[in-house]
Every structure is written in C-alpha cells, then in structure tokens.
C-alpha cells in the first residue's frame with residue numbers, strides 16, 4: 001500500500017503548471033489529493049511526476065463576476081461550506097457538500113478536483129450539470145471555457161486535455177425564481193451514493209420551467225434525465241418517473257442492483273419534484 | 282523548491298518543534314510521522330482515506346495523514362496525538378473516554394480524539410447527531426460508537442458549564 005516512486009514539483013502559476021504538464025508524458029496534477037493519493041497508495045495510478053497546484057496564488061477564491069459565481073480550482077469543500085457567497089449564490093452546492101465524504105476529507109478535497117476527476121458517483125459533477133455551469137480550462141495557449149453539457153466525455157474522462165488544467169468553475173447566480181433541490185441514497189453517512197439527484201428549475205406561475213435533473217451513480221458520468229425534465233415541465237410527476245426508464249441505464253454494482261437503482265431513482269425524483277414545487281409557491 | 286525531484290528537503294513544524302528532513306516525494310505524512318520521526322501515536326489502518334485512524338491536524342484542520350504527502354507539508358504546522366496529549370489540550374476528553382469505556386483495543390482512539398478535538402471549541406454546541414456526523418469518517422471496530430459519542434458529549438457539556 002505504498003505508492004510507486006514519482007517525482008514532484010510545485011507549480012508557481014497556472015502557466016508553469018501547464019508548461020510542466022506539456023513537458024511530461026505521464027504527469028498528474030495533485031490538488032487536495034483525496035482521490036489521487038488513495039489511488040497512488042493502491043498503485044491504481046503510478047505517474048512519473050506529480051505537479052502540485054496548491055501553492056498557485058489566486059486559485060482559492062470565491063467571487064461574483066459578470067453574473068456568475070466563480071469558484072477557483074483550489075476552493076476546498078470546507079471553505080465553500082463556510083462561504084456566504086456560496087450559500088447565497090449557489091445554495092445547491094451548499095446543500096450537497098455535507099453529503100461529500102467526511103469532515104477530514106472535506107478540509108482538503110477541492111470542488112475543482114472533484115469536477116476534473118469526474119467520478120460517476122460524486123456530488124459536485126452532478127451539481128455542475130444541474131446548474132448549467134461553465135468550466136474554465138487553461139492550456140499553453142491560454143484559457144477556454146466549456147459548457148458543462150459538453151464537459152463529461154466518458155468514465156473519468158472530461159474535456160480537459162492532457163496538457164490542460166481546470167482553473168475555475170463558473171455558476172449562474174441564484175435568483176428569486178430559481179429553485180434547487182438535492183437528494184441521495186447512500187448506505188452510510190459519507191459514503192458515495194447508490195443513487196443521487198441534483199436539480200434546478202425556474203418557477204413559472206404554478207409550474208416549473210427550465211428543469212434540469214442531473215443524476216449521479218447511475219452511469220459513466222453525471223447524466224441528465226431529459227425525458228423526465230420534459231414531463232416535470234408539463235406538471236406530470238408520475239410521467240417523469242416513468243420517463244426515467246428511457247433516460248437512465250445504470251449497471252448494478254456491489255452496492256445496489258440495476259433494479260434497486262432504478263427504483264431509488266424514481267423515489268428520489270418524487271422527493272426532489274415535491275421540493276422544487278413546494279419552494280415555488 | 283520547484284525542481285522535479287524524487288527526493289526533497291522539507292521544513293515544517295511538528296507539535297511545535299521545527300523539523301527538517303529529506304523525504305521521498307512518495308512518502309505520505311503518516312509514514313513520515315511514524316517512520317522518520319518515531320511518532321507512532323498516529324495509526325495506519327487502511328491507507329486509502331476510509332478509516333480515519335491516521336487523522337492529524339494540519340494548520341489546525343483535521344486531515345488524513347495517509348492522503349497527504351509529507352513533501353506537501355513544507356512550511357505547515359502538523360499536530361499529532363502526542364502533541365495534543367502533552368499540551369493537556371484534550372486531557373478532559375481523554376479522561377471522559379477512559380471513564381466511559383470509549384476505547385477497547387485503542388487502535389482508533391488517537392484518530393477519534395484528534396477528530397473530536399476540533400468540536401470542543403465550536404461556537405455552537407453540537408448535538409449528538411452532529412457529533413455522530415462529525416466522527417462518521419472514523420471507524421471503530423470495538424465500541425459500537427455509543428460510548429465515544431457519550432464521551433465527546435460529556436466533555437462538550439462540561440466545557441460549556443465551565444465557560445459560563
């Protein structure tokens with residue numbers, strides 16, 4: 001349970017980090033290390049070099065800028081949980097963080113690391129999908145922004161290239177007509193979810209519009225349930241539950257069979273739908 | 282220190298003392314404390330973040346020492362169970378553990394005490410549910426947790442009384 005040998009360098013800036021990434025074939029960024037060091041210890045990963053981004057100035061900030069909440073790549077769960085900007089402008093994130101792991105892991109783990117890692121059972125990628133986030137990525141040629149709907153590419157695969165890094169998450173600001181809801185079923189507190197759901201919508205009259213339902217732990221990545229979204233917009237909760245059959249295609253795992261996951265996905269949807277419309281009086 | 286090397290010279294504070302050592306980049310903090318500094322109060326259970334036996338304080342925050350590289354602790358302040366025991370900072374909590382039989386084999390205890398220690402100064406007193414939530418990342422295979430929650434709660438109440 002000890003890592004294979006690797007070299008280690010501290011990046012001084014984002015430009016330095018991407019320069020180091022492009023200079024090595026088998027380099028890996030280390031942020032909070034709460035997924036990566038476990039993989040190193042178990043030798044599920046054995047990179048040639050680790051590039052530590054923890055000392056890069058300016059990546060630990062939460063700010064509001066041109067209509068978006070910007071969360072720097074190094075903002076840790078514990079920091080986000082304490083941040084009034086996050087609770088005001090991204091209440092969905094504030095709701096979800098207590099479900100991520102345990103206090104000692106939240107003191108180091110970063111939101112950016114979770115999104116870049118794209119674990120299919122993780123909360124943050126699904127929250128980003130539900131919120132319609134924009135992901136800021138830096139490479140040797142500078143920064144680019146990717147819409148979250150184009151970000152997840154496959155199991156642990158994202159739009160971040162081998163010589164690029166995630167520098168910030170940009171979330172549309174919460175507003176008076178916006179609704180958010182979150183739920184997950186896990187075996188024990190802090191465990192990865194068997195099934196989870198992050199949702200946003202806009203209140204419109206007595207109903208809901210622009211519904212985004214992002215499930216996690218039911219596929220290779222966080223996935224939207226678009227059939228169910230349309231049914232909820234039409235005010236049909238049971239229709240939405242039925243639509244999940246076409247939207248989701250989970251494999252069973254050691255925690256839950258496919259049937260159990262589908263059942264839980266429906267139960268979560270009823271809860272989350274009630275929460276969305278309750279808030280939308 | 283920005284050169285990409287396999288070994289690095291690090292300087293940090295451990296339990297209030299300045300420490301300088303040469304470490305392999307792959308050395309995690311738990312092994313550094315135990316093997317290089319002889320501070321064996323920090324226990325190792327799973328080495329992948331699940332059991333909490335290796336919990337220490339890094340700059341005052343509870344941290345998995347098996348998921349932190351020693352080389353990342355350059356310039357940081359690390360506190361282990363030896364540190365908070367010797368300073369007397371958790372003497373009351375340790376006494377409550379003993380009185381309530383909140384330890385049997387004791388393997389999880391250093392991690393439990395460190396984890397619980399950050400609750401003792403919380404502005405608002407956590408209830409039992411919150412105590413359970415806070416220690417949910419620390420496994421104990423002996424006690425069934427109930428006695429541990431009791432010990433933490435007793436200590437919190439006694440401190441709140443004394444502070445009044």
Ligand SMILES: Cc1cc2nc3c(=O)[nH]c(=O)nc-3n(C[C@H](O)[C@H](O)[C@H](O)COP(=O)(O)OP(=O)(O)OC[C@H]3O[C@@H](n4cnc5c(N)ncnc54)[C@H](O)[C@@H]3O)c2cc1C
Nearest residue numbers: 029031032033034035036101109110113116122123166330
């Ligand atoms: C016991 C335990 C329980 C956990 N439970 C949960 C849980 O319930 N839910 C959950 O979501 N997570 C859970 N986690 C994982 C935790 O949330 C991690 O912190 C998170 O997944 C990764 O964040 P990190 O900053 O630690 O990233 P690291 O571990 O440092 O990195 C993870 C990966 O992302 C890459 N990376 C990191 N930052 C960047 C960046 N800025 N740009 C490009 N690539 C980057 C790294 O190269 C690496 O491949 C758990 C972990 C443990 C040990």
Ligand code: FES
Nearest residue numbers: 326327328333347
């Ligand atoms: S040894 Fe670190 S959490 Fe188990």
Ligand code: FES
Nearest residue numbers: 385387421422423
């Ligand atoms: S006392 Fe034995 S593991 Fe907790």
